[in-house]
Amino acid sequence: MTEKTLAIIKPDAVKKNIIGRIIQRIEDEGFKIAAMKMLHLTKDEAKGFYIVHKSRPFYEDLTNFMSSGPAIVMTLERDDAIAHWRQVMGATDPAQAKPGTLRREFGFSVERNATHGSDARETAEWEIAYFFKK
Numbered sequence: 001m002t003e004k005t006l007a008i009i010k011p012d013a014v015k016k017n018i019i020g021r022i023i024q025r026i027e028d029e030g031f032k033i034a035a036m037k038m039l040h041l042t043k044d045e046a047k048g049f050y051i052v053h054k055s056r057p058f059y060e061d062l063t064n065f066m067s068s069g070p071a072i073v074m075t076l077e078r079d080d081a082i083a084h085w086r087q088v089m090g091a092t093d094p095a096q097a098k099p100g101t102l103r104r105e106f107g108f109s110v111e112r113n114a115t116h117g118s119d120a121r122e123t124a125e126w127e128i129a130y131f132f133k134k
């Protein structure tokens with residue numbers, strides 16, 4: 001069933017000039033890019049986006065990183081988009097991610113892991129609305 005997910009090319013990947021390679025992979029995986037923009041999140045916008053992690057020890061560093069430079073946010077559409085995009089990204093920690101996944105190929109650390117993807121229907125809807133007004 002066609003579904004939408006929110007994907008982000010994080011500031012580490014934008015800095016490394018690999019936007020094109022990641023978008024190529026997105027298209028090769030059969031996703032339709034339904035919306036896309038580049039933006040430089042403020043610290044407060046990053047904190048709002050990752051509000052579910054506010055009591056985690058990495059929240060402060062993560063939101064500094066996510067507001068450290070421009071990122072690309074996208075709505076991706078496909079059959080089973082949420083699970084499929086998470087599979088293409090690989091595990092959160094690039095060292096644990098399977099060969100061929102984006103995080104294994106392009107991630108630097110558990111924090112600077114190149115890409116974001118929603119983890120469920122409800123979070124996808126909330127995350128898409130966070131960046132794209134109807």
Ligand code: IDP
Nearest residue numbers: 053058062091092110111112113115116117119
């Ligand atoms: P996910 O991005 O694979 O869904 P989450 O657990 O939702 O992983 O964490 C959100 C983001 O927070 C990760 O993508 C990563 O950038 C960062 N992060 C997660 N765990 C850690 C950690 O243990 N140390 C530092 N950063 C982390």
Ligand code: MG
Nearest residue numbers: 116117118119
């Ligand atoms: Mg997550």
